[in-house]
Every structure is written in C-alpha cells, then in structure tokens.
Amino acid sequence: GAAIVVDALSQEGLSEEPVQQxxxxxxxxxxxxxxxxxxxxxxxxxxxxxxRRKPARKPRGGxxxxxxxxxxxxxxxxxxxxxxxxxxxxxxxxxxxEPGEVARGKKNGLDYLFHLYDQCREFxxxxxxxxxxxxxxxxxxxxxxxxxxxxxxxxSYINKPKMRHYVHCYALHCLDExxxxxxxxxxxxxxxxxxxxRQACYGPLVAIAARDGSWDIDSIFNSHPRLSVWYIPTRLxxxxxxxxxxxxxxxxxxxxxxxxxxxxxxxxxxRQHH
Amino acid sequence: GAAIVVDALSQEGLSEEPVQQxxxxxxxxxxxxxxxxxxxxxxxxxxxxxxRRKPARKPRGGxxxxxxxxxxxxxxxxxxxxxxxxxxxxxxxxxxxEPGEVARGKKNGLDYLFHLYDQCREFxxxxxxxxxxxxxxxxxxxxxxxxxxxxxxxxSYINKPKMRHYVHCYALHCLDExxxxxxxxxxxxxxxxxxxxRQACYGPLVAIAARDGSWDIDSIFNSHPRLSVWYIPTRLxxxxxxxxxxxxxxxxxxxxxxxxxxxxxxxxxxRQHH
DNA sequence: AGAAGGACCAGTGGTCCGTA
DNA sequence: AGAAGGACCAGTGGTCCGTA
Numbered sequence: 106g107a108a109i110v111v112d113a114l115s116q117e118g119l120s121e122e123p124v125q126q127x128x129x130x131x132x133x134x135x136x137x138x139x140x141x142x143x144x145x146x147x148x149x150x151x152x153x154x155x156x157r158r159k160p161a162r163k164p165r166g167g168x169x170x171x172x173x174x175x176x177x178x179x180x181x182x183x184x185x186x187x188x189x190x191x192x193x194x195x196x197x198x199x200x201x202x203e204p205g206e207v208a209r210g211k212k213n214g215l216d217y218l219f220h221l222y223d224q225c226r227e228f229x230x231x232x233x234x235x236x237x238x239x240x241x242x243x244x245x246x247x248x249x250x251x252x253x254x255x256x257x258x259x260x261s262y263i264n265k266p267k268m269r270h271y272v273h274c275y276a277l278h279c280l281d282e283x284x285x286x287x288x289x290x291x292x293x294x295x296x297x298x299x300x301x302x303r304q305a306c307y308g309p310l311v312a313i314a315a316r317d318g319s320w321d322i323d324s325i326f327n328s329h330p331r332l333s334v335w336y337i338p339t340r341l342x343x344x345x346x347x348x349x350x351x352x353x354x355x356x357x358x359x360x361x362x363x364x365x366x367x368x369x370x371x372x373x374x375x376r377q378h379h
Numbered sequence: 380g381a382a383i384v385v386d387a388l389s390q391e392g393l394s395e396e397p398v399q400q401x402x403x404x405x406x407x408x409x410x411x412x413x414x415x416x417x418x419x420x421x422x423x424x425x426x427x428x429x430x431r432r433k434p435a436r437k438p439r440g441g442x443x444x445x446x447x448x449x450x451x452x453x454x455x456x457x458x459x460x461x462x463x464x465x466x467x468x469x470x471x472x473x474x475x476x477e478p479g480e481v482a483r484g485k486k487n488g489l490d491y492l493f494h495l496y497d498q499c500r501e502f503x504x505x506x507x508x509x510x511x512x513x514x515x516x517x518x519x520x521x522x523x524x525x526x527x528x529x530x531x532x533x534x535s536y537i538n539k540p541k542m543r544h545y546v547h548c549y550a551l552h553c554l555d556e557x558x559x560x561x562x563x564x565x566x567x568x569x570x571x572x573x574x575x576x577r578q579a580c581y582g583p584l585v586a587i588a589a590r591d592g593s594w595d596i597d598s599i600f601n602s603h604p605r606l607s608v609w610y611i612p613t614r615l616x617x618x619x620x621x622x623x624x625x626x627x628x629x630x631x632x633x634x635x636x637x638x639x640x641x642x643x644x645x646x647x648x649x650r651q652h653h
Numbered sequence: 654a655g656a657a658g659g660a661c662c663a664g665t666g667g668t669c670c671g672t673a
Numbered sequence: 674a675g676a677a678g679g680a681c682c683a684g685t686g687g688t689c690c691g692t693a
Contacts, residue, residue, distance in 0.1 A: 195673085198676050240620025242611065243597065249665055266668065266678050298675065323517065337516065339667075346514025469693085472656050523685055540658050540688065572655065613687075 196262050201293045201302045204286045215274075215289060221263060222275045226334050228255045228263075247334050273341045274306045279332045280325070284309050310341060311348050320349040470536050475567045475576045478560045489548075489563060495537060496549045500608050502529045502537075521608050547615045548580045553606045554599065558583050584615060585622050594623040 202214035229244065229251045236243040244250060247268070255263045278285040288309065292302040314320050322345045327333045476488035503518065503525045510517040518524060521542070529537045552559040562583065566576040588594050596619045601607045 195677060240616060240623070242616065264678055265666085266680095269667070270677090300675065336666075342514060342516065349514070469657060538658055539686085540660095543687070544657090574655065610686075 194261070196267075199299045201289060201297060201299060203290050203293055218271055219275055219278050221268065222272075222335070223331065224260065225251065225255065225263060225268060226331060228258065228260070229334055245334070246336055269336075269338065271303060272335050272338050273310055274303055275335070276326065276332055276341075277306045277310055279329050280313055281309065307341060307344055311344050314345045315348065315352075320345055468535070470541075473573045475563060475571060475573055477564050477567055492545060493549055493552050495542065496546075496609070497605065498534065499525065499529065499537060499542060500605060502532065502534070503608055519608070520610055543610075543612065545577060546609050546612050547584055548577055549609070550600065550606055550615070551580045551584055553603050554587055555583065581615060581618055585618050588619045589622065589626075594619055 197208075197211045197213045199215065199218055200208055200212045202208055202216065204216065206214055206216070208214035208217070225247050229247050232251050232254050233243050249265070252263065252265050252268075274285075277288070285306075288302070288305060292305065297305075310322075314322050314325060317325060322337055322342055326335065326337055471482075471485045471487045473489065473492055474482055474486045476482055476490065478490065480488055480490075482488035482491070499521050503521050506525050506528050507517050523539070526537065526539050526542075548559075551562070559580075562576070562579060566579065571579075584596075588596050588599060591599060596611055596616055600609065600611055
C-alpha cells in the first residue's frame with residue numbers, strides 16, 4: 106500500500122469550532138429576488154433544514170468504500186493538544202507573512218498556505234497511483250476524490266473551499282516567486298489583511314497572461330507542473346478575458362479614430378476574435 | 380456566429396417511436412436485492428413515476444440559455460418525411476455492413492455510425508470555439524454540453540447512450556482501419572448481428588494495448604486526434620487491466636515454477652507493478 | 654429475440670452563507 | 674469587521690431498463 110506521510114508542519118495551530126447545530130431557516134417559496142448580481146443567474150437558494158451532526162470519529166471497522174488509507178492508531182475522543190472544551194477544531198486564520206516568516210499567536214502564515222497546495226498535489230499523486238494499479242480512470246486534477254482521500258489520511262485541515270479560495274495566490278507564487286514575495290512584503294508592511302492581499306494577487310497574474318501574449322490562462326497553468334493539477338479559478342479566468350476585451354476595444358478605437366497612440370502590443374490584439 | 384452544417388447523410392432513415400407514456404411502476408421500499416453483479420455495488424434502483432411528455436417542439440422565442448444555435452426555420456408539426464402516423468422518431472437500428480456498403484431497408488450501416496462520431500467531434504469544436512470567445516472553460520471531451528448543443532443544432536439522431544455504446548468500435552476503426560474492415564467483412568459474412576460485432580471489437584483493441592507494451596489505453600486514445608475527444612469506455616478499460624493482470628500472473632507462474640515456456644513479451648511484464 | 658434512447662442517480666465542481 | 678468550511682445545488686458521467 107502507499108504510505109501516507111502527514112507533514113508535522115501541517116499540524117500547526119488549530120483553533121476551536123463548536124459543534125455545528127445547523128438550524129437553518131427554510132426560505133419560503135419566495136419567487137422574489139430577481140436577484141441578478143454581476144455573475145448572472147444567482148437564483149434565490151433554499152437550503153434544506155438539516156440536523157446532521159458529524160460523528161466524533163468515523164465508525165471504525167466499517168471500511169465502507171475502497172479508498173483505504175493508513176491511519177495512525179489513536180482511539181477514543183482525542184482531545185487534540187490540550188485545547189479547551191469540547192469544540193470542533195477549525196484552522197487558525199491566515200495572516201500576511203513575509204517569505205520564511207512564521208506566524209505568531211493563533212495564526213497561520215502564507216508559507217504554510219502554499220505548503221498545503223503541495224500536500225494536495227502529493228495526495229493526488231497517491232490517488233493516481235492507486236487508480237493506475239487498479240486500472241481505474243485516473244484524475245489529472247485535485248478533485249473531490251482527492252479531498253476525500255486527504256481527509257481520510259488525517260489531513261483534516263485540508264478542505265475544498267479553502268484550497269479553491271487561494272488557488273490564484275498559489276499560482277502567483279509558482280509563476281513569479283519574486284513578484285509574489287514582493288507583494289507579500291508590501292502588504293505586510295502596510296498592515297493589510299489576508300483578504301486584501303488575496304485580491305491583490307489577481308493583478309500580477311493578469312499581467313503575466315498579457316505578457317505571455319496569448320491571454321491563455323489555461324495553458325499558463327497547464328505548463329507549470331505544480332500548478333497544472335489545479336482548476337483555473339473562475340474569477341481569474343473572467344479577469345483575463347475582461348482585460349483582453351478591454352485591450353481589444355482600446356486598440357480598435359485608437360487605430361480607427363486617432364493615429365494609434367497605444368502600444369503596438371495592444372494593436373496586435375486588434376480584432377483578434379470575431 | 381458559428382454556422383452549423385448538418386450533413387445530409389445524417390438524415391437518412393428514421394423509424395417510428397410512439398409518444399412515450401412512461402408509466403413506470405414505483406418499486407416499493409424493497410430493501411431486497413442484495414443484487415451484486417460483477418460490477419460491484421449495483422444497488423436496487425427506484426425510478427420515480429413521471430408523466431413527462433416531450434413538447435412537440437421546444438417553446439419558440441424563449442431562448443432560455445446561452446447555447447444559441449442556428450436552426451432551419453420550419454414551423455408547425457413537421458410530419459417528418461411522410462412517415463406514417465403520429466409517432467416519435469427513432470433511428471433505424473444498425474446492421475453490420477462492409478466498408479462503403481449502404482444499408483438497405485430500414486437499417487443504418489456502420490460507415491454512418493462512424494460518421495456520427497466525426498460529427499460529434501465537429502460539434503465539440505464549435506462548443507470549444509464559443510467557449511474560447513467568451514473566456515469560459517473549454518471542454519476537451521464530448522460532454523453533456525456537446526450533446527445538448529448537437530440536439531439544439533438539429534442533430535436529434537445523436538444521443539449520449541448510443542454514442543457511448545459504440546465508442547470502442549469507433550476506436551478500432553481509428554486505430555487499425557484494416558483490422559476493423561476485416562472484422563466487419565467477417566461478421567457480415569457470418570450473418571452476425573450488431574451486438575456480436577460490437578462485442579468482437581474489444582479483442583483487437585486489447586491486443587493493440589498489449590502490442591503497444593504499456594497497456595495504457597488512455598494514452599492510446601489520447602494520442603489519436605479523432606479519438607482523443609472520447610472518454611474511455613469502462614468495459615474496455617477493465618478488459619485491458621484484466622488482461623494485463625492475467626499476463627503478469629502467467630508470466631510470474633511460468634518463471635517461478637517451470638522454465639518459462641511463455642513468450643518473452645509476457646516475461647517483460649513480470650511484476651511490472653507492485 | 655436485438656436494439657435505440659429517455660431518464661435516472663451517485664458523485665462533481667463550484668461556492669454561498671450560516672457560523673464564530 | 675475578517676475569515677474558515679459545512680453543506681448545498683445545478684449540471685456531469687455513466688448506463689439501466691422500460692419500450693417497441
């Protein structure tokens with residue numbers, strides 16, 4: 106079997122999360138809303154009332170499906186690292202740190218964030234190896250199956266919403282580490298929060314797609330071995346597309362109205378499509 | 380917009396299918412079954428009773444989603460090609476034909492079958508072009524989206540279950556046309572039905588994977604431009620895997636018990652995995 | 654019987670929003 | 674307020690099985 110090594114670094118800093126009660130109100134059949142945000146069809150959603158309560162530990166000895174994983178053999182309610190009370194664990198929030206800097210207090214740093222992406226890729230490789238051995242179809246990306254596998258392997262601190270949230274930050278780290286580091290230092294110095302830093306990561310990536318000339322963010326992702334296992338974030342894709350269109354429009358306007366005072370790079374994109 | 384050309388050949392031979400009543404019996408909460416076929420977890424399924432009746436024509440002027448497609452402008456109940464009565468159309472069944480042979484009577488030939496695969500690929504390319512223009516994510520395979528697009532484009536004779544059913548037959552046609560042609564002639568001569576011919580297509584494909592040495596049916600599919608847009612059929616994947624395992628076992632046994640009277644090709648695969 | 658395809662269902666990609 | 678992640682949902686891959 107493929108042995109799973111859970112990095113010690115990864116276990117750093119968990120905070121607490123009370124047992125989820127989940128008593129959501131059911132929205133009545135309010136046809137109202139007409140809610141169209143900028144994303145288009147953002148329909149009014151109803152969430153079913155549910156009173157699910159995650160079992161403290163999955164029922165042992167009921168290896169229900171075929172993704173077996175080696176586990177460290179701890180029994181009973183493990184009261185994880187003398188944290189107080191009976192609350193569900195939740196990762197410490199991220200803060201903007203410089204490269205190499207360890208976060209102090211109940212926080213996690215950005216090196217740790219990027220480390221999680223590398224870990225996910227390792228889990229993917231293990232899932233791929235198992236699939237190949239069995240002659241089953243083999244995922245090329247970090248899929249739900251991989252997240253499930255990671256959880257079973259004990260990496261409970263990995264989850265899909267988190268990883269998807271920061272993919273583009275990791276992308277910048279992979280594609281232009283210098284620029285990524287500079288951005289981190291700048292945002293740390295300015296005392297910005299993680300959300301602001303995260304937003305700021307989009308710009309340099311769009312610039313990379315522009316510099317590359319093709320605006321093809323897919324091929325940029327796919328040509329990088331560590332990045333290629335991640336789906337392109339919708340937002341990044343939209344930004345690249347929007348920026349390209351803007352550039353086309355500008356270049357079209359300037360070359361038809363005035364004498365083309367914009368860059369020649371812009372001109373090259375004139376009416377590239379249609 | 381991307382113009383869609385529906386091939387005249389494709390319109391050949393429709394038969395009739397009465398309006399679907401769909402009065403399925405709801406299976407009671409019969410926990411019974413325990414039904415485990417060779418595929419593993421083949422649970423007892425319940426199908427909901429439904430009395431859906433496909434509208435004769437989709438409600439015009441309600442271009443509900445964003446996959447617009449040029450349509451030929453025929454109105455009203457079009458009583459498709461003076462076929463008798465008011466029945467839903469259904470494609471003529473396939474028969475085993477030689478290369479170049481046109482099926483007589485209410486039948487379709489295998490050249491027509493293979494032609495459908497090429498058409499699907501063309502529909503995929505159109506879907507890809509639209510996606511690229513819009514900066515949306517771009518499918519690399521014939522997906523549900525492509526089947527939906529094909530249907531909207533008027534290619535109602537294309538549907539997912541049919542296309543998936545014969546993928547491996549098309550694969551043989553792509554990868555070794557000589558062998559495919561020979562098989563067609565042999566099965567026609569013997570008067571075999573389409574099902575038998577279809578089954579027989581698996582063997583030569585497994586042989587190709589073996590000859591290739593790697594047993595990697597994915598890479599065989601992906602290295603062929605017309606084939607690479609199709610998902611590997613589960614059955615074919617299983618057969619390749621099973622055959623490789625068998626070969627490994629034989630070669631392991633012969634080299635440890637007797638003096639290795641099996642082929643050296645088999646020996647090369649000895650304990651290739653684990 | 655041999656075969657075409659509507660329609661089902663488990664598990665996916667994507668991310669909202671109840672939670673703290 | 675800023676942030677982590679359970680859980681939801683529309684649309685997918687896969688193919689069964691009611692249909693003729």
